[in-house]
Amino acid sequence: MYKCKICGNELNIIMSFGKMPIANGFISSISDDEFLYDLILCFCPNCFMVQLGETVKPQMMFNDNYHFISSTSKVMAEHFEDMAKEIIDHVSDKKSPFVVEIGCNDGIMLKHIAAQKIKQIGIEPSKNVAQLAKEKGINVIEEFFNLNTAEKIIRDYGKADVICGANVFCHIEDLNSLFAGINLLLKDNGILFFEDPYLLDIIEKTSFDQIYDEHVYYFSGLSISELARRHNMQLADMAHQDVHGGSMRYYIKKDGLGAITDRAKECLSQEKAFGLQKIESYLDFKDKVDRICQDLKTTLAKIKQESNRIAGYGATSKSTTLLNYAQIGPDIIDYISDITPTKINKYTPGTHIPIRSHEFFTADNPPYTLLFAWNHKEEILKKEKEYRKRGGKFITYFPQVSIE
Ligand code: SAH
Ligand code: TMP
Ligand code: ZN
Numbered sequence: 115m116y117k118c119k120i121c122g123n124e125l126n127i128i129m130s131f132g133k134m135p136i137a138n139g140f141i142s143s144i145s146d147d148e149f150l151y152d153l154i155l156c157f158c159p160n161c162f163m164v165q166l167g168e169t170v171k172p173q174m175m176f177n178d179n180y181h182f183i184s185s186t187s188k189v190m191a192e193h194f195e196d197m198a199k200e201i202i203d204h205v206s207d208k209k210s211p212f213v214v215e216i217g218c219n220d221g222i223m224l225k226h227i228a229a230q231k232i233k234q235i236g237i238e239p240s241k242n243v244a245q246l247a248k249e250k251g252i253n254v255i256e257e258f259f260n261l262n263t264a265e266k267i268i269r270d271y272g273k274a275d276v277i278c279g280a281n282v283f284c285h286i287e288d289l290n291s292l293f294a295g296i297n298l299l300l301k302d303n304g305i306l307f308f309e310d311p312y313l314l315d316i317i318e319k320t321s322f323d324q325i326y327d328e329h330v331y332y333f334s335g336l337s338i339s340e341l342a343r344r345h346n347m348q349l350a351d352m353a354h355q356d357v358h359g360g361s362m363r364y365y366i367k368k369d370g371l372g373a374i375t376d377r378a379k380e381c382l383s384q385e386k387a388f389g390l391q392k393i394e395s396y397l398d399f400k401d402k403v404d405r406i407c408q409d410l411k412t413t414l415a416k417i418k419q420e421s422n423r424i425a426g427y428g429a430t431s432k433s434t435t436l437l438n439y440a441q442i443g444p445d446i447i448d449y450i451s452d453i454t455p456t457k458i459n460k461y462t463p464g465t466h467i468p469i470r471s472h473e474f475f476t477a478d479n480p481p482y483t484l485l486f487a488w489n490h491k492e493e494i495l496k497k498e499k500e501y502r503k504r505g506g507k508f509i510t511y512f513p514q515v516s517i518e
Contacts (some may be wrong), residue, residue: 115158119330120289120341123160126393127168129400131155131439134175135463137326137431138181139460140456144466149174153435155325155399161340162391164313164332166325169287170201171238173257175328176285180240181456182431184222187491190274191222194356197280198226204305205232207274214267214274214299216259216292216308217282221247228252228368235265235271242456260288264295273301283450284331285309293345296492297368306366313337314385315360317395319513322439323432324359334390335382338364352378354487361514407440409515413444417509425480426450427508428487429457429469429492436486436511437465444468448486451475476501482517484509 116125131153131484141148155169185191205211211232218224220237220243227234228251237259238244244254257263267274275298280351286292296306309323313334324332332336341348352367363379364388389395419423426433431454443465450469452458475483479501485508487494495508501503502508507518 116154118161118163118164118285119308120163120344121158121161125156125158125165126396127167128155128157128164128393128396129194129403131435132312134327134438135434137328137434137463138175139463140181140429140469141433141466142460142462148464149466151327153194153325153327157393157396158337158507159225159393160336161335161337163341164334164396166515167329169211169330170327172285172287176240176258178241179456180243181454182219183243183246183454183456184219185491186454187247187490190357191339193355194223194280195226195277198223199499201227201276201278202232208242208275211275212272213276213278214477216277216279217285218252219243221250221252223278223280224252225250233271235267243515247384250279258289259295261295261298264266264299267299273394274299275301275304277304277306279308281310281361281430281431283308284333289331289341290344293341293347297345297347300368302368303371304368305350307360307363308366309355309363310353311358312360312362313390314362317399318388318400319359319388320361320514322399322403322406323436324429326435328431333362333364334385335362335364335378336385336391338366339382342366346415349374349378351359351375352381354381354482357360357489363386373512403439406511406515407436410509410511411440411442413509413515414442414484421481423448424482424484424509425475425478426484427469427475428485428490429454429462430450430486431485432489434463434465437467438461441465448480449474450486478508479504481505482507482509485510 133150134153135148152168213234236254239258245258313332313487350367353363356362426447429450444467
């Protein structure tokens, strides 16, 4: 039986995906000793936090060989430039503002803050991506953020006006230590804001491939306001973001610093109306997942028989869940095209599909391509106009399998 990592209550199991390898664990050569863990999605009926039952040690996922580089997407680069503008606006009336970003990766956001000569620190434990951030002139502490790191930052730099993080809070298993550290590091009138894939989008769209080792938590306004409350803080605002298939940005302040906004109240009532606070609302999730996987496998088998060639696009961490759960391997997908240099010529975790460069994909011109990076669909369809003009077709699978 699994216990809630926030409140200790017994968890309800939503679904089990069976054994999984590390989602970003692309391998150089095929071997059968890959590390596997049980991927189990659970719900806490007490504090409403959706979370993994079993977790993987952070050092196994975030180290000096981390494969996710934020700046590979132009759309995300623009998104984070906007986020930086919001932060700069927020601190514009402060004398010598201090901004801390948790999980700054290659500096995609913080470089805009550094460019304004605003005092900033990025906390980034994955050394290879931390190096990319440093090359952009960002101050980086190469550690996992927790209560100890917060104490060290206060000692060396003082307290922060803004603490932020994108697609990282959901990675941090010890959220209680994270929030205790933030509460200590944040000035009394400071603001915390962070964004992560949004639970309501995941459940409504059945985008089950968002579920993998790095994503220990699947946040909603309901669970975040409960978590903030436990740390003498309060949810002040929420803003939905279109990126990564639907994300939510949460704004948190220390207790007693004003009322919650109307748009956040509206989000919370939508969550309640959908039933994110009740286990009953999650019970058909597995059936929906299984239906998508079955439809996709049937479609791929038919295409494979007809054309004998299917490529993949984007060796995403998400694809690890889809490929391993649906058991789609190199017998169906010939290779996956990806622009991340460190992924090229490696193999997908567990299923061992080779990864090739985008140049290889363009020269090969496969008749069908399965779009794993569906969250970057608009950007990719724009980029692949020529491929589609030549007759190439993309297969997608959310909310249902379709070919376009
Ligand atoms: N903010 C970027 C990166 C997201 S990937 C973006 O949205 O694109 C998550 C990043 O957080 C990784 O680079 C990982 O190394 C880092 N990370 C993971 N755990 C962390 C922790 N406890 N403290 C700080 N950074 C962490
Ligand atoms: P993400 O879904 O976790 O952001 O990962 C996207 C992956 O897709 C990453 O490995 C980079 C790759 N990618 C491409 O190969 N081409 C593209 O145009 C884009 C946007 C992403
Ligand atoms: Zn709980």
